[in-house]
């Protein structure tokens with residue numbers, strides 16, 4: 671089970687009215703390398719992985735939901751007060767006719783999320799290598815999102831999320847080392 | 860143990876390319892690539908700084924600056 675804390679993991683401040691940025695941020699909401707895909711991937715893989723690393727998948731999978739909530743807050747703030755004309759100019763007209771201003775799990779191109787984005791191979795090494803790749807792809811997506819805005823407050827929250835992908839990537843790399851049971855590695859300490 | 864957080868390369872520029880060339884291309888090489896397993900007892904940020912930076916560990920901190928407005 672989970673215990674919910676009614677606050678964001680990191681503050682989200684958006685200082686510029688830019689509904690188009692909301693469309694771009696959807697890549698991290700319902701995209702292939704986004705936070706929903708990450709959370710569901712790890713929380714599902716954890717059942718069939720050696721006990722030593724179950725807790726890691728559990729912790730990181732849970733944190734991804736906290737990131738999903740931050741992205742949702744950004745998208746909501748950037749669209750809630752946009753007029754229909756502004757939404758159309760931002761390329762969100764197709765989104766509007768299906769969802770009004772509701773959030774939806776789709777990528778920046780409007781493609782709905784699919785479980786085909788994620789895998790659970792049952793092979794611990796294959797799964798952890800996918801997880802490392804997923805973290806690096808999410809890190810890259812955050813870089814390109816940071817590049818696409820000059821709003822320094824939004825950049826600040828996105829930089830926090832990019833840093834978390836780096837930490838997650840290292841933790842998954844360490845999980846591989848643990849499962850390899852590499853004794854030489856431990857001598858490095 | 861200071862590894863570069865960014866690398867650069869210089870792709871071929873053709874005489875008939877349609878746009879002014881971006882001669883220097885860069886890509887991120889953040890610290891996790893160089894730490895296969897985090898050693899114990901590394902220095903830590905203060906709690907407040909760690910919350911702002913997204914990591915407790917200076918060795919894991921990776922800055923990134925937006926390319927917006929920089930002509931690249």
Ligand SMILES: [Fe+2]
Nearest residue numbers: 708834835838
């Ligand atoms: Fe992550």
